[in-house]
Amino acid sequence: MRTALADRTSDVRATWPPLPRRTRPRPTLLTIRTPISRRAATTLTVLSLAVPFTAWVVLSASGAVPATFLPSPGAVLSAGWEMARSGELAVDVWTTTRRVLEGFGLAVLVSVPLGILMGTFHAGQAAFEPLIGLLRYLPASAFIPLLIIWLGLGEPSKIAILFIGTVFFNTLMTADVVRGVPRSLIDVSYTLGARRGEVLRKVVVPHSLPGIIDAVRVNAAAAWNFVVVAELVNSTAGLGYRIVRAQRFLQTDKIFAVLVVIGVIGVMIDVALRLVRARVGRWAG
Amino acid sequence: MTLELVDVSMDYRLHGQQKRALDGVSLTVSPGEFLCVVGASGSGKSTLLSLVAGLTTPTGGEITLDGHPITGPGPDRGLVFQTGSLYPWRTVERNVAFGLELLALDTAERGRRVDWYLAETGLAGVRRSLPRQLSGGQQQRVAIARALVCEPDVLLLDEPFGALDVQTKEDMQLLIRQIWRDTGTTVLMVTHDVEEAVFLGTRVVVLASDPGRVAAETSIPLPDDRGLATKRTLAFLNLRASIEDMVRASHRSGVTR
Ligand SMILES: Nc1ncnc2c1ncn2[C@@H]1O[C@H](COP(=O)(O)OP(=O)(O)O)[C@@H](O)[C@H]1O
Ligand SMILES: [Mg+2]
Numbered sequence: 001m002r003t004a005l006a007d008r009t010s011d012v013r014a015t016w017p018p019l020p021r022r023t024r025p026r027p028t029l030l031t032i033r034t035p036i037s038r039r040a041a042t043t044l045t046v047l048s049l050a051v052p053f054t055a056w057v058v059l060s061a062s063g064a065v066p067a068t069f070l071p072s073p074g075a076v077l078s079a080g081w082e083m084a085r086s087g088e089l090a091v092d093v094w095t096t097t098r099r100v101l102e103g104f105g106l107a108v109l110v111s112v113p114l115g116i117l118m119g120t121f122h123a124g125q126a127a128f129e130p131l132i133g134l135l136r137y138l139p140a141s142a143f144i145p146l147l148i149i150w151l152g153l154g155e156p157s158k159i160a161i162l163f164i165g166t167v168f169f170n171t172l173m174t175a176d177v178v179r180g181v182p183r184s185l186i187d188v189s190y191t192l193g194a195r196r197g198e199v200l201r202k203v204v205v206p207h208s209l210p211g212i213i214d215a216v217r218v219n220a221a222a223a224w225n226f227v228v229v230a231e232l233v234n235s236t237a238g239l240g241y242r243i244v245r246a247q248r249f250l251q252t253d254k255i256f257a258v259l260v261v262i263g264v265i266g267v268m269i270d271v272a273l274r275l276v277r278a279r280v281g282r283w284a285g
Numbered sequence: 286m287t288l289e290l291v292d293v294s295m296d297y298r299l300h301g302q303q304k305r306a307l308d309g310v311s312l313t314v315s316p317g318e319f320l321c322v323v324g325a326s327g328s329g330k331s332t333l334l335s336l337v338a339g340l341t342t343p344t345g346g347e348i349t350l351d352g353h354p355i356t357g358p359g360p361d362r363g364l365v366f367q368t369g370s371l372y373p374w375r376t377v378e379r380n381v382a383f384g385l386e387l388l389a390l391d392t393a394e395r396g397r398r399v400d401w402y403l404a405e406t407g408l409a410g411v412r413r414s415l416p417r418q419l420s421g422g423q424q425q426r427v428a429i430a431r432a433l434v435c436e437p438d439v440l441l442l443d444e445p446f447g448a449l450d451v452q453t454k455e456d457m458q459l460l461i462r463q464i465w466r467d468t469g470t471t472v473l474m475v476t477h478d479v480e481e482a483v484f485l486g487t488r489v490v491v492l493a494s495d496p497g498r499v500a501a502e503t504s505i506p507l508p509d510d511r512g513l514a515t516k517r518t519l520a521f522l523n524l525r526a527s528i529e530d531m532v533r534a535s536h537r538s539g540v541t542r
Contacts, residue, residue, distance in 0.1 A: 187340050188370040188428075192384035192435060193360035202383075206374050283374035285417050 005234060031185035071253035088242075093261065095237040096227055099155070103162025104223035108216060111167045115174025115212075120204055125175070132168050140165030141229050148233070158230040165226040170219045177211030210281030217273040224266050286351055286471060288314040288337065294345035296331050306332040308496035309346070314439060314473050319465055322367065322475040322488035323528065325536040329497025334441045335448035338364045350438060360384050363432025364441045368448050371416040373428055378403060378412040380427050384435040402430040405464060422453040426460070435467065440442040442474035446481065456512060458484055462511060480531045483507075484516060489528055493535030500535035503528065 029036055053073075059065055060072040067075065081091040117124035118132075140161050151157040181204050189199045205267075231240025239258050246254035295307040306329045314320050324330050335341045337348060339358040348355045350362070358364075371380050378399055385395045403409045406426040416424055422536055425445050442461075446454040462485060467471055475492075476482055482489045486505050493500035505524060507515060515521055 182369065184366050184370045185360070185372065187335075187338075188364060188366065189383070189440075190340065190358035191338050191360065191362060191364040192431065193387050194383075195387075198387060202386075203372065206372075283415050283417070285415075 033154070067108060068250055068252050069254055071159075074259065075253040076256040079251070079253040080260065081259060083242075083254065086109050089261065092236055092242050092258075093265065096231065096239045097265070099158055099162060099227050099230070099238065100220075100223050101229070102155075102219060103159040104166055106159070107163045107167035107170055107223070111170035112174055112212060115171045115215075116178050116200070116204065116208070117182075118171065118175035119178025119208075120200065128171075129175075132171055135164075136168040140226055144230065144233055153234045158227070158235070161230040162223050162226050166219045166223045169222065170215055173215035173218070174208070174212050177215060178208045180211065181207045210277055210284055212281060213273060213277045217270060217277065219268050220273060221266060224262070224269065228262060286316045288312075288439050288471070288473065289349045289352075290333075290337070290346065291349075292346040293333075293343045293348060295329070295336060296344045305496035307336075307343075308498045310492075310497065310499055311346075312490060314471060314518050316471055317469055319462075319472045319485055319487045320474070320490065321482035321488070322473070322490045323477065323479050323482040323532055324344060324475070324492030324497065325494050325532065326477055328492045328494040328536070330477075330492060331443055332497065333455065333492075334364065334443045334473070334475055337439075338441055340364075360435035361438045362441055363435055363437035363439075365425070365428045365432055365443065365445045367444045368421070368424070371424055371431075374417050376413050376415060377408055377419070377427050380416065381408075381430045381434055383431060392460070398434055402434045405433075406430040406460065406468065420453070422448050422457055425449070427455060429461070429464070433464070433470065437470065439471040439473055442472065442476075444456055444476050444478075445474070447476070447478070448469065454481075459513070461485065466509070479532060480525055483521060483525045483528060485512060491528060491531045491535060501528075501531045 012255070027034060029040060056070070057073055060067070060070050071079075073238055080089070083092075114124075114128065116126050119125075143164050144157075144161060147157040147160050185203055185207065186199055189203045194202065227238070228240035228243070231238040232244050235241035237242075239262055242258050243255050246252075290312040293307060293310045294305065297304045297306055310329075310333065312322075322330060322333065330342070336343050337355070339355045339362065355362075364501055372383065375383070381402055382395060382399050385398060390398075400409075403412055406429060408423065408426055409429060411419060411423060416427065419427070429440075429442075429445070437479075445461075446457045449457060458481060461472075464470070473483075474482075474485065483505055488502065488504045490499055491501040492498070503524075505522070507518075507520060
């Protein structure tokens with residue numbers, strides 16, 4: 001190429017020096033979007049869990065930190081076992097889970113249809129987007145005092161917090177997913193004779209379903225956070241309540257045990273929803 | 286079944302500016318005809334089909350099917366896009382069955398019809414596959430079968446083979462000719478590919494760009510029985526050259542220097 005160009009004396013490019021060529025770096029563990037070996041992946045995962053755990057064991061065994069600050073893994077395990085044995089844990093887990101099912105369940109029941117409405121009809125978007133976009137920024141925990149005034153100290157105020165904490169986000173995320181249904185799919189459905197309701201039911205909803213489940217999965221994590229916050233204030237049972245109570249008696253081991261339980265249940269919810277998502281979204285590949 | 290466009294115009298509003306996409310287009314598509322509209326990209330081909338499909342309303346003029354004005358989309362005018370209009374969660378056979386599921390048909394009747402069109406389009410072997418498992422050519426065949434199973438008065442094709450490689454494209458051209466002859470469907474196809482238009486059409490209309498308007502029209506006096514060899518005949522090459530000249534003349538080029 002260069003010699004052919006250089007022959008053309010009128011071409012100014014003939015006087016340019018050749019462009020420097022850069023050497024290609026060897027692929028490493030940190031090559032963008034490139035699979036790493038199975039062994040490397042497993043090692044990294046194991047390390048990511050083992051290192052903090054070992055640090056915990058060493059720190060608590062060394063006595064550098066008092067046990068009331070950082071209980072040993074053994075103490076946490078036995079505190080957890082003690083709670084499980086007395087039946088206390090089962091009651092707490094069930095109380096908290098039920099609140100999530102009710103509060104977040106209600107939020108899903110409201111937000112999914114509302115999100116579909118907003119994502120499908122410009123009228124729905126115009127009517128709801130401004131208000132929901134605003135309400136989303138109000139922290140749900142700031143509603144706790146207000147809700148206690150309105151609904152009292154019982155279950156309704158706790159469920160309401162969960163609802164408020166998740167319904168707006170889930171609505172907006174659902175609306176976004178629904179807006180992602182390709183225009184051409186909707187158009188072609190009309191040309192195949194579908195009416196509005198059929199387009200919604202047979203095209204918009206099935207196309208959006210995997211994305212809606214993704215939104216629910218994200219917000220389920222938020223719901224699980226809110227419920228514990230809600231229980232920190234005036235409860236008689238539940239995992240959040242158990243933490244507050246343990247704090248009163250300086251039972252750090254118990255707090256840790258409850259935190260572990262909260263984490264494990266959270267992961268279980270996530271895995272379950274992931275499985276549902278994988279099943280429903282198989283067509284997306 | 287005659288499709289008639291009388292003095293059809295279409296203005297889009299974009300950022301407060303008016304953009305004339307079609308200007309006084311008059312066309313008649315006769316029953317059983319295979320009419321190809323050729324024009325450069327941006328000449329308003331998709332706009333034209335979307336108007337005939339009833340997905341948009343013309344800002345001027347009138348479109349009628351058998352004398353009845355078109356008021357909206359319907360299965361009497363089946364539409365096939367260039368790509369990406371299959372239902373990705375439905376298998377091939379359930380994509381094809383979509384239009385029939387909306388009608389009060391019993392399962393056997395629906396199945397019989399779906400089977401026929403799957404066979405006609407050579408898709409029987411992949412009937413339980415999902416769209417993403419198919420090649421581009423197969424996907425377009427599904428889209429065609431899905432439109433045809435509704436027995437449209439006119440099949441509207443919007444550059445249906447534009448995204449395919451040359452070999453697959455030729456296979457599809459032969460297939461659509463075959464389907465046209467087997468079913469007697471009226472076809473209105475738009476494309477930027479003059480060779481394709483001449484090979485497929487019984488008549489070709491040239492669309493000029495900016496605004497889109499009918500620049501010329503010519504019938505294609507080639508035999509009904511066309512094969513790939515037809516593309517090498519003198520008659521074909523002459524027609525192609527003269528239509529290419531018309532397209533070029535009616536396309537204001539922006540890349541001169
Ligand atoms: N929805 C739209 N809004 C504004 N302008 C559009 C719209 N659709 C098409 N146009 C304009 O109309 C002209 C014709 O477009 P189109 O019908 O898509 O042409 P073709 O299919 O021949 O490429 C183009 O200039 C395009 O920019
Ligand atoms: Mg187009």
